[in-house]
Amino acid sequence: MVVKVYGPAYASPKRVLVCLIEKEVEFETVPVDLLKGEHKDPEFLKLQPFGTVPVTQDGDYTLYESRAILRYYAEKYKSQGTDLLGKTVEERGLVENWLEVEAQSYNPPIYTLTVQIMFSSKLGFPRDENLIKESEEKLAKVLDIYEERLSKSKYLAGDFFSLADLSHLPFTQYLVDQMGKEYMIRSRKHVSAWWDDISSRPSWQKVLQLYAAPFKN
Ligand SMILES: N[C@@H](CCC(=O)N[C@@H](CS)C(=O)NCC(=O)O)C(=O)O
Numbered sequence: 103m104v105v106k107v108y109g110p111a112y113a114s115p116k117r118v119l120v121c122l123i124e125k126e127v128e129f130e131t132v133p134v135d136l137l138k139g140e141h142k143d144p145e146f147l148k149l150q151p152f153g154t155v156p157v158t159q160d161g162d163y164t165l166y167e168s169r170a171i172l173r174y175y176a177e178k179y180k181s182q183g184t185d186l187l188g189k190t191v192e193e194r195g196l197v198e199n200w201l202e203v204e205a206q207s208y209n210p211p212i213y214t215l216t217v218q219i220m221f222s223s224k225l226g227f228p229r230d231e232n233l234i235k236e237s238e239e240k241l242a243k244v245l246d247i248y249e250e251r252l253s254k255s256k257y258l259a260g261d262f263f264s265l266a267d268l269s270h271l272p273f274t275q276y277l278v279d280q281m282g283k284e285y286m287i288r289s290r291k292h293v294s295a296w297w298d299d300i301s302s303r304p305s306w307q308k309v310l311q312l313y314a315a316p317f318k319n
Pocket residue numbers: 112113114115136141153154155156166167168169
């Protein structure tokens with residue numbers, strides 16, 4: 103059964119795409135145009151009642167919430183492709199630890215920056231410069247903690263690439279490219295080396311090549 107992934111142009115679905123490529127799972131994509139409001143169409147809301155992408159469908163099995171989808175496919179296909187969960191319970195604990203850091207501490211400020219800097223004009227509201235400044239400061243503090251962590255291990259959960267690293271790829275790519283804030287990464291030696299490593303993975307390069315961002319800023 104080929105897995106269907108809804109919304110491939112956007113960042114959160116790209117988490118799922120890169121995971122499926124790493125796991126060597128076959129998939130197809132279904133476009134959803136957020137700028138046209140297709141995520142609020144009644145048919146789409148039957149799949150994802152909160153009206154966000156991604157959604158996956160595997161036969162008649164439907165999931166949403168990108169990190170839940172990552173965990174599901176990484177577990178279901180544990181023995182094929184890249185192991186993204188760690189080999190021991192302790193490694194798995196650290197993967198979960200840093201996946202939660204991404205969700206709870208890294209994503210909120212970087213998501214606000216994305217909406218404010220990249221999407222505000224497209225969605226028809228003015229940029230809030232105070233919110234941008236505040237979000238950048240919050241993100242900088244999180245990156246300082248990452249710098250310390252990555253001075254001790256090559257990747258966030260240890261010396262192995264995992265879901266915890268992978269989950270950072272789409273929004274950090276926006277930060278570096280479309281948002282023009284690469285300095286936030288480059289001013290931190292270990293974060294910078296980590297970013298070069300994870301963003302040059304063939305799986306991520308393939309996602310970037312196949313599924314362009316919804317527009318160029
Ligand atoms: N917690 C959700 C958030 C997904 C999310 O924020 N998706 C964005 C695109 S990257 C979206 O659909 N935004 C439309 C909206 O919030 O109305 C997940 O991780 O799947």
